[in-house]
Amino acid sequence: MKLKKGDNVKVLIGKDKGKEGKILRVLPTLDRVLVEGVNKFKRHFKSKSGQEKSEIIEITKALKASKVAFVCPKCKKSARIGFIFKNDKKLRICKKCKAEV
The missing domain is CATH 2.30.30.30 (SH3 type barrels.)
Structure with missing residues (x-):
């Protein structure tokens, strides 16, 4: 989840x-x-x-x-959550604005 x-x-x-x-x-x-x-x-x-x-x-x-x-805290729109790896850490991102959550 x-x-x-x-x-x-x-x-x-x-x-x-x-x-x-x-x-x-x-x-x-x-x-x-x-x-x-x-x-x-x-x-x-x-x-x-x-x-x-x-x-x-x-x-x-x-x-x-x-x-x-x-709801993304940066763009204030409902969006899906994606994941990226940065410096061997798994980060959650907003799929619309690509901001870290």
């Missing part, structure tokens, strides 16, 4: 289409990413005893990695 924690991404499909956010967590085995402020759902919790209150909590669920696109 070419996406990393901290990358800015744009949602391509779904109810949050067009929204941008930062990746909080990457789940490579499930091919999913957790994006800040996107794909929120409300979860209802009942009280287990009579003294506790029941509550509604807002939860952010993970998105499929194919539903988001990387």
Whole structure:
């Protein structure tokens, strides 16, 4: 998976289409990413005893990695990520503007 924690991404499909956010967590085995402020759902919790209150909590669920696109910090456009080798180091680059990510 070419996406990393901290990358800015744009949602391509779904109810949050067009929204941008930062990746909080990457789940490579499930091919999913957790994006800040996107794909929120409300979860209802009942009280287990009579003294506790029941509550509604807002939860952010993970998105499929194919539903988001990387946003280049330099050109501010959605682009694909490429790799180059420079001085025996593998660097990530934006395929549109060729800037290091």
